[in-house]
Amino acid sequence: MGNIPEGGLITNEAFREIFQSMSEGIIMVDTRGRIVVANPMAEQLFGYGTDALTGLMLEDLLPQRYRGGHVHFRSAFNSNPFPRRMGVGRDLTALRQDGSEFPVEISLSFTKVKGELLVMAFISDISLRKKTEDALKRSEEQLIVYAAELEKKVEMRTEALNHTILKLEDEVNERKKAEEEVRKSLEKERELNELKTKFVSIASHEFRTPLSTVLSSASLIDQYNDRGEPDKIHKHVQRIKSSVNQLTGILNDFLSLGKLEEGREDVVHEVIYPKEFLDEIEEEISGFLKEGQHLVLDCRMEASEIVCDARILRNILFNLITNASKYSDVNKPIYITCMNNGPFVNFEVRDEGIGIPLEDQKHMFDRFFRASNAGNVQGTGLGLNIVKRYIDLLKGTISFTSEYGKGTRFIVAIPISTNDQPK
Structure with missing residues (x-):
């Protein structure tokens, strides 16, 4: 079977056959970095003959620098070791046997054979993609700027998220001072491991679709540019922007959760004028709604102002309105109402969407929970959990009613003046 020795690392015939026929290059190395096995596609990518990669150091496949x-x-x-992409946010370059370099995309995983750690690298030649991206950059200057800003934001938010997780882990270790603190620390550690596992699972699933959309649209834009079809180019630019917004939303959810877990979200007391505040939200969110959807605002406040944290309140309403849009059909209105309720102001967000099944309603504020009828609508299952925790910070409450297939109404009650609430 080529460079896969009989009775060696890969003994199962079916698995060996899959390994041999993979369209991705696969290289397995030991802890010293020495290549122990490679599939034919890897040999082809790097320009080596059969079994010629075996025994080389992994660094032999990298440019000297x-x-x-x-x-x-x-x-x-x-x-x-943990499964991940290699070089996120950076261009990776590999070295062929003839000394030429080519761009690659690499994912890392690992396994153990007879107690020895083996690292698996899944390698794809992305030269064609790079050519497509270069062509797109030359023809779409505006998209170049947008892509550069996106890359910077992704790097910054990924770094911030990693820093948050590491800081939380450090705090868990520092709390081991007494038996009760040890118990709490162990529970916190379990939750963090669950969060990491969920993040890897959700990120790998939720990132795949928009990234595939970006790649396919970028390729099609190049074709339409050659044919001189600007309408189709514009359509796929919009698809790319929509996919970018989805990725940004996912990263924002995890960053918000990290800040809440650390207790780094402080309430800032400031004067808010509800009617003007809702008008601003309507203007800001209009670009995120589906075709034909619009907000119907009804502000019945007796008081012209409230004292609250504008950023947190905006995040709460933005999340609820975005959910209403996602789970409603095109051309469906979304109703926003604000009114007095004693010392509170009620903000209601009502839609005419798919509703929430009765058996799912008790779990709607749980972390990572998604209703059984969510279908292919993208989401992390964190939004309502984050909303509930934001509302707790404001000393408010949230409730909802929903009828399956007919729509949902969320009611957020916030103190008219958060200054008056006990801390």
Whole structure:
């Protein structure tokens, strides 16, 4: 079977057959970085003959300028292995046997064979994609700026999220001072591991669709540009922007959750004028609604102002309105009402969407929970959990009623003056 030795690392015939026929290059290395097996596609990508990769160091496949740094990265992965993409936000370059370089995309995983850690690298030649991206950059200057800003935001938010998780882990370790603190620390650690697992699962699933959309649209834009079809180019630029908004929303959910977990969300007391505030939200969110959808605002406040945290209140309403839009058909209105309720002001968000099944309603504020009828609508299952925690910070309440297939009404009650509430 080529470079897969009989009775060696891969003994199952079906698995060996899959390994041999994969369209991605696959290389397995030991903890020293030495290649122990590679599939034919990997040999083809790097320009080596059958079994010629076996025994080489992984750094032999990298340009000389990257080899020193990569030894450090490899050591760090061996000490804390977990499945991930390699070089997020950076261009990765590999070296063929003939000395030429080519761009690659690499995903890392690991396994153990007879107690020894083996790292698996899944490698794809993305030269065609790079050519497509370069062509797109030359023809769409505005898209270049947008893509550059997106890349920077993704890097910053990914770094912030990693920092948040590491900081939470450090705090868990520091709380082990007494038996009760140990119990609480262990529980916190379990929750963090669950969060990481959920994040990897959701990120791999939720990122795949919009990223595939970006890639396919970018390829089609290049074709339509050659044919001189600006209408179709505009359509796919809009698809790319929509996919970017989906990715940004996912990252914002995880960053918000991290801040709430750390207790780093402070309430800022400021004067808000509800009617003007809702008008601003309507203007801001209009670009995120489906075709034909619009907000119907009805502000019945007796008082002209309230004292609250505008950023937190905006995030609460923005999340509820976005959900109403996602789970409603095109051309369906979304009703927003604000009115006095004693020392509180009620903000109601009502839609005519798919509703929430009765058996799911008790779980709607649970972390990572999604209703059984959510279907293919994208989401992390974090939005309402974050909304509930924001409302708790404001000393408010949230409730809802829903009828399956007919719509949902959320009611948020916020103190007219958060200054008057006990801390």
